Amino acid sequence: MSSTPLLSFSEAKNLILQTAQSINYQQTESIKLFDAVNRIAAKPIISPMNIPSFDNSAMDGYAIREADLQNSHLLPIADSVFAGQKQINNWPKNSCLRIMTGAVVPKDAYAVIMQENVQKIDQAIRFDPEKIKAGQNIRYIGESVCAGSEVFPAGEKLTIAKLTTLATLGLSEITVYKPIKVAIFSTGDELTPIGEKLPSVNSIYDSNRFTVQLMLKALGCEIIDFGIIKDDLDLISNTLKQASKEADIVVTSGGVSVGDADYTKMALAQIGEIDFWKIAMKPGKPFAFGKINNALFCGLPGNPVSTFVTCYQLVRPLILALYKQNSHTNTFILKTVSNLKKSVGRLDFQRGYVHANENGELVVSSTGEQGSHITSSFNQANCFIVLEAERGNITQGELVTVEMFDSFLL
Ligand code: AMP
């Protein structure tokens, strides 16, 4: 039995996050709002104005004063106000104003009555005062955003919805983090790039580099792709050195375990400050983390499911933390409707599927075989079933922790 103590998953993740927090990634650029979808705000965004910027009507209708609420008689229409047109400066007492959606509501208006709720008789209206509430159908200044308030903190991911809010403020440029540069390569004599013919019966496709690349791109990183590197100490060592000069982070797959061709480990021992961890997680026990020159280094295990899970569970939080985002996970407890195979000792990230049962209650099912080479276990999955290290086999009906996938995985 190995004497190296296993690090718990949370210890490993915390060490990674501490490293990220000690680095002040400050490379920013100003870009057009139009190009900022899914980029990360590098500064708090302070509103230059109120939204709405003036009191305005939410409906096509009639503006009335409080004093006229008591009058059940006909209220004459004094004038009309349109969006973007003249304001009314002299609104006679004991009258109402015809007002359109988006038009300025005078300060002394009590409410806007929607036109469907009045009876119009010639140039006057009748309405039921009982149905009128103060401020009804008036959109007040600053109700949505106050001038000088923080709209978004640094680290906010700029989705289309959030950019829409910024567009209402008239902002056309925004300061975002420059993409973090990540150098990636796969190691292994058995690997062939996708799209090429497999040269021999013992060759396999390099799916890991593809997966890691997709995940990092979705996280807004710039990829420097070093391809496939043969299991050769000098080649791996030289590639690591070159990658560390060009990138902020180097991510590799394979070669960090205990096999005779696990040269990544040997190369790193010569050129970097790297910790080799055995993490009490499944899949993904072997993992290397540290620094080569000024670049951070993450060495992922070679098995495709292990690469996927460690990239998602450990590299992704590292990148989010460098961008000052938190890697909040959407986690809850559900009943499993599958039996789950589990040995005591490691935190399992099994792939599952949250769905409604026949009573409309949310439950989770396993996606089947969970081996670290079975990537199809992700195909139907929409969540991880996170099984605590100390638990053993789980019987259907037991409660389990479910962590929904970040939508970029789906
Ligand atoms: P290793 O961590 O290098 O010992 O690899 C563990 C397992 O993952 C072996 O079966 C490898 O063939 C496989 N593997 C390693 N790298 C990749 C890759 N880039 N894509 C797909 N499978 C891989």
Ligand code: MG
């Ligand atoms: Mg290998």
